[in-house]
Amino acid sequence: MAFIAVAVFLTAYAFIAADRVNKTVVALAGAAAVVILPVISSDDIFYSRETGIDWDVIFLLLGMMIIVSVLRQTGVFEYIAIWAAKRAKGSPLRIMILLVLVTAVASALLDNVTTVLLIAPVTLLVCDRLDISAAPFLMAEVFASNIGGAATLVGDPPNIIIASRGGLTFNSFLLHLAPIVAIVIAAFIAMLPRLFPGSFAVDAERVADVMALEEGEAIRDRGLLIKCGLVLAAVFAAFIGHSALHLEPSVVALLGAGVLILTSGLERSDYLSGVEWETLLFFAGLFVMVGALVDTGVIATLAKAATAVTSGNALLTTMGILGVSAPVSGIIDNIPYVATMTPIVAELSTTLPTNSHPDALWWALALGADFGGNLTAVGASANVVMLGIARRADNPISFWEFTRKGIVVTAVSVALTAVYLWLRYFVFG
């Protein structure tokens, strides 16, 4: 049975990595194969915490997607981005820095692809007014989005999987990941002039065009904005107060989504517009395939092998997870990678003999997978979406143009992360 589970998994993984067939179809076909053969039972799929579909992940994603669908109707994001561009007084470098900060913060609260879809039109507008190429700005934003998304439990789908499988709270993510994300963002901002040389020359007359933008006009529905603000504040307060409220993040997100559906007065097509049903099914398929690997003991064997390779050394294992996660996530989708790695890391965190900080392994996985998304143009869904937007806007960004800069950004991010993990958990921990 273990052989069948591995064969199905590797075949599906190869198809997902090749990106020739719809990845949701591949994941569901793989799931169907392990059920039919049968490697895993329906009880294992639907009711087991260890081997089944992680409903917390699925419903947290669904709830947040609905909340974001409603939030998008308000125009608040456009307001903030234009306000920031005007505060930069038309200086392209300052505009880039402020848009990077807006993107990083938004990505920590919202899904990265949504953030990119929201920031890109505003960026194109500002660059059009300044008569400068938008490509460097779009690239800087997508890098910031992948970095910023690592800061919270809901910022990036891999974090949601890691939180659920590792039993980690929203506050743990904030306390352990937000500091390093802030450091990496600061380093990234310092790198911007060298990363995008010659991108900041602008005609003084064009600056007036940016200053003339009327950001207040972006707000479409003030009443809806207030409702969204209240619900979002309540949702994040409940995420933070998880230990006192005993409400799982998925339940909080669904309750928030439900309140917004009832109070927003929006049509079903509007509040469901941001729900990516295919992504949810993709997750379900992955969980079933990985569940089969857990059920047949493959994951436990892999964890033992990993322990043997690092001789049970916690620091070496942490750095190993970080060092492998970043390049692998840069080449293949980080969601299947993290879905596969979480049971291995769960096993390692309980079996490593000298591990005084078992969560360090989870943080290494989260940071490696999230930051690794910047490595290549196909490393994260947000990169692919942004490149598509750039192409349609006649500001094409080639694969190598993105990847050359992505390698630098990822190398710096991972180096800083390695130092952070070492200092925080192995020197001062």
Next chain:
Amino acid sequence: MRAQEIAEDFPVVSIDSNALEAAKLLAEHRLPGIVVTDSLGKPYAVLPASQVVRFIVPGYVQDDPSLAGVLSETVADRSAEKLRGKTVRDVLPEHLRDVPAADADATVIEVAAMMARLHSPLIAVVKDGELRGVITASRLLAAALRV
């Protein structure tokens, strides 16, 4: 009643002609669209006025309509400048190219069906490959209602 009986003379533009001049033609004559001919003078496409309007709306506003209001009045008034230096080919989207023309012997229903299917405000009428005129939606209605 056949297509050639209700076809009217109508200005045409070549695919490589100036887009700004084509837009001026549409504006000055209040035309719903204009027939575009290929380099041999044969009907090639229909350029609806709505498509020209869509072209002058920046892509980022089409992606995010809430940005339409943030542009100042002065900038909005200059929006047609986007057509400067462009040809009709640049403005014509892929799906409106190689649009079929109605045969001179087509009935009113055939022309109406084609107009509805193509979402086109006008249909070129050809005979033996040569342009014989154009039927607009209002001309078609007038013929159908016999007014």
